[in-house]
Amino acid sequence: MDFGFGLTPSSAIELDALDNGLFEKLCRIEPGARTCIACGCCTATCTASGYSGMSVRKLLLDLQRGRNQEVEQMLSHCMLCGKCTMVCPRGINTRRVILTVCRLYDNVEGEL
Amino acid sequence: MNNKILIVGGGIAGMETARQLKALGLNPVIVEKSSSLGGHVAQWHCLFPDMTPSRKVLEPYDEALKDVEILLETEISSINRLQKDYSVVLSNGRTLNCSAVVFATGFRLFEAERKEEYGYGIYDHVITNKDLEAWFNTRSDERVPAKPSAIGFVHCVGSRDLKAGNTQCSKVCCITAIKQAIELKEQFPNSEIYCFYMDLRLFGKKYEDFYINAQRDFGIHFIRGRVSEVCETIDGRVQVKAEDTLVGKPVKVKLDLLVLMSGIVCNKENQALAHSVQMPVDDDGFFRSKDNIISITEADRAGLFYAGTCTGPKTVPETVAEARSAALNVYNYLKGRK
Numbered sequence: 101m102d103f104g105f106g107l108t109p110s111s112a113i114e115l116d117a118l119d120n121g122l123f124e125k126l127c128r129i130e131p132g133a134r135t136c137i138a139c140g141c142c143t144a145t146c147t148a149s150g151y152s153g154m155s156v157r158k159l160l161l162d163l164q165r166g167r168n169q170e171v172e173q174m175l176s177h178c179m180l181c182g183k184c185t186m187v188c189p190r191g192i193n194t195r196r197v198i199l200t201v202c203r204l205y206d207n208v209e210g211e212l
Numbered sequence: 213m214n215n216k217i218l219i220v221g222g223g224i225a226g227m228e229t230a231r232q233l234k235a236l237g238l239n240p241v242i243v244e245k246s247s248s249l250g251g252h253v254a255q256w257h258c259l260f261p262d263m264t265p266s267r268k269v270l271e272p273y274d275e276a277l278k279d280v281e282i283l284l285e286t287e288i289s290s291i292n293r294l295q296k297d298y299s300v301v302l303s304n305g306r307t308l309n310c311s312a313v314v315f316a317t318g319f320r321l322f323e324a325e326r327k328e329e330y331g332y333g334i335y336d337h338v339i340t341n342k343d344l345e346a347w348f349n350t351r352s353d354e355r356v357p358a359k360p361s362a363i364g365f366v367h368c369v370g371s372r373d374l375k376a377g378n379t380q381c382s383k384v385c386c387i388t389a390i391k392q393a394i395e396l397k398e399q400f401p402n403s404e405i406y407c408f409y410m411d412l413r414l415f416g417k418k419y420e421d422f423y424i425n426a427q428r429d430f431g432i433h434f435i436r437g438r439v440s441e442v443c444e445t446i447d448g449r450v451q452v453k454a455e456d457t458l459v460g461k462p463v464k465v466k467l468d469l470l471v472l473m474s475g476i477v478c479n480k481e482n483q484a485l486a487h488s489v490q491m492p493v494d495d496d497g498f499f500r501s502k503d504n505i506i507s508i509t510e511a512d513r514a515g516l517f518y519a520g521t522c523t524g525p526k527t528v529p530e531t532v533a534e535a536r537s538a539a540l541n542v543y544n545y546l547k548g549r550k
Contacts, residue, residue, distance in 0.1 A: 120308045136371065139438035140455030143462060149455070150462050157457060187329065187440045189373040 113165045122171075122204055123163040129200050132192040136160050142184035142194055152177035156184050156194045159201070175202060217240045217542055218300050218310040218378045220288060220485075223251020224269070224528060225520025225535045226316035231276040233537030238546070241308065243282045243288060249273070259528055260391040269528070291489050296549070298489075298515060311549075312515045312542050313489075314497060316535065317482045319521040321474040322370030322378065330472055331442045332365060336424040338470045340369075341361035341385070344392055354424050360403050360468035363396055364452055365389045367409040371475030380496045382475030383525040384484065386413050389473050390426045397430045405432045406465060408439045408454050415525060432523055435463060442470060476525035489518055498524045509538040517541055 127133050136157065141154040154177040162170045175198065184194040215238045219226045222244030230240040248254065250269075256266045287303040289312065300308045324332040324340045332338045337357050339347070347353040367389055371382035386409065393405050412434070414420050426432040437454035445451050449466045456463045478497030486493050491511050492500040499522050502510040509518050519538040520531040 135374075137410060138457055140436070140457040141438045141440040141454035142455070143438035144437060144453045146462070153460075155455070155460070158460065159454065189368075189375060189438065191374040 101143060113167070119166045119196075120164050120166055121200070122166075124203055126163065126197065126200055130193065130197050132190065133160055133197055135190045137194060141189065143189040145183045145187045147183065148177045148179055149179055154178055154182075155210065158195065159198070163201070171201065172205060213380075214297075214309060214311060216241060216308065216310045217548065218243065218298070218308060218313045219316055219524075220313065220531075221251070221280065221316035221318055221520075221521075222246075222249040222284070223316060223318045223520065224253045225303055225318065225511070225522075225531045226251075226314070227277060228272075228532050228535035229316055229519045229539050230280045230315050230521050231273065232536050233542060234276070236539060236543045238543065239268065239281075240250065240314075241283065241310070242277075243283045243286050243302065245285065245287045247285050249277075249282065249284075252321075253528060255342065255345060257345045260387045260397075261416070261422045263391070263395075288485055291326075291485065293489060294340065296431060296515075306437060309404055310548045312517060314517045314519055314542060315482070315486075315491075315511075315522050316519040316538075317479050317522040318483075319476045320479050322376065322382075322477045324369055324472045324474045324479075326376060327369055327373075327472075329441045330369065330439065330470075331450065334472075334474055335442065335444045335450055336448055337468060338472065340472045340474045341388055341392060342474065343426070346394075355469070357468045360400055361471045362404045362465065362467045363393075363400070363471070364439075364450075364465065364467045365393055365405070365407045365410075365471045365473060367407065367473050368438065369472040369474050370477060372410065372544075378475065378477050378496070380498075380525065381413060381457055382477075383413065384527050385473040385475055387416065387419050387422065388416075389471075390419075390422055390432075392471065394422075394426055394430050394431045397432060405430075408436050408437055408452070408465075409434060439524070476509050476521060479522070489513065489516065494524075496524070498522065509534055510539050515545065516544075 138157050140157050143149045143157050148154040159171050178198050182195040215242045219229050219242045222242045226242050230242050240541040253266050258265045289301040289303050298310045298313050301500045347356050370376045414423050435456050437457045439454045441454045442452050450470045451466045453464050477478045494500045501523050503510050517538045519535040
């Protein structure tokens, strides 16, 4: 029976139950991912960000907070042009970070 | 022992060290490569957080240093350690025998043209923090428009930037940008001013108040995002692109003037000098202190001392305090040697 209301799940990030295994795996392959200072240069220069919300800055943060679903959605908008890599002041190879995350999604449990 | 102390550099650090050494009864000699004393401070219009004219900060030194030997337009050719003293050969051919050497060699501002994406030296209305201070002093710079309606500041130009080879925070640019933004707003009350920052590091006394004033009383906009690229519009203005990382959306704005906050970087030319006396240099290119807590003004070699920004980015009051500390270190060192 439909009473016309439902429960909205909490959107809070429960740090106690955090699973950021994907980020840790990423960092083993691309240690530079840890040096991001969230300056937003990647997003500002991204051709897709204005239309789709693509953002390497957010991607790295979401992975650290275990928000893997959001990351998967975002990745589908990347065109792999590499402009973000050119502007990163930390010298993070953001294009390779994106490709590595894609490979990790294809094979989440397995080792690369 | 002749109590002669060589001070390398005649900026505020060198001047203050000389003043204190003189007061302690020693015999300082300042060697300065440019044609006047005062260093970077002399090129600045006024200083944060009280808008003190830099002229006023430097004035007392005229009197204080009148009995100090000052060698302008002179550089150090070589330094050699003798048994106890140092033998210093100057570019004018003179040799000095000194009991101790104080390095007050300061810093350089990052060359903004190296960040080509910001268009310094390419676009007509892009200047640096140093250019803006010169404009405050002279009011003449054709890159500054007569009635700008929008002005932007880019923080951290060449600082915290691995690709530019400077990973350190330049420390004073956050507060300098706020000071300069307020000064420009006073000059152009109808303009909108935007500061693009990565983090605002407002650690010093009154800095936080200054930041609140900038927002509340002067309506300066702070946007958390590093400018990724700058281009020129068809009407000769500059357009900047950044991400407003707090909103999570890319932002674009057209400006009449863009000010790049060039950061404090090490003075590379001093490194050869440091190597000649086996004085260690840190990863960031600044001189390495004996330790970073209680012996910042001492090198790990007897008779060599530091004052000011040659060991890392510092504010003017910190530099002056260090210069005093270095002078006292020298005094105690010589006393212990007797």
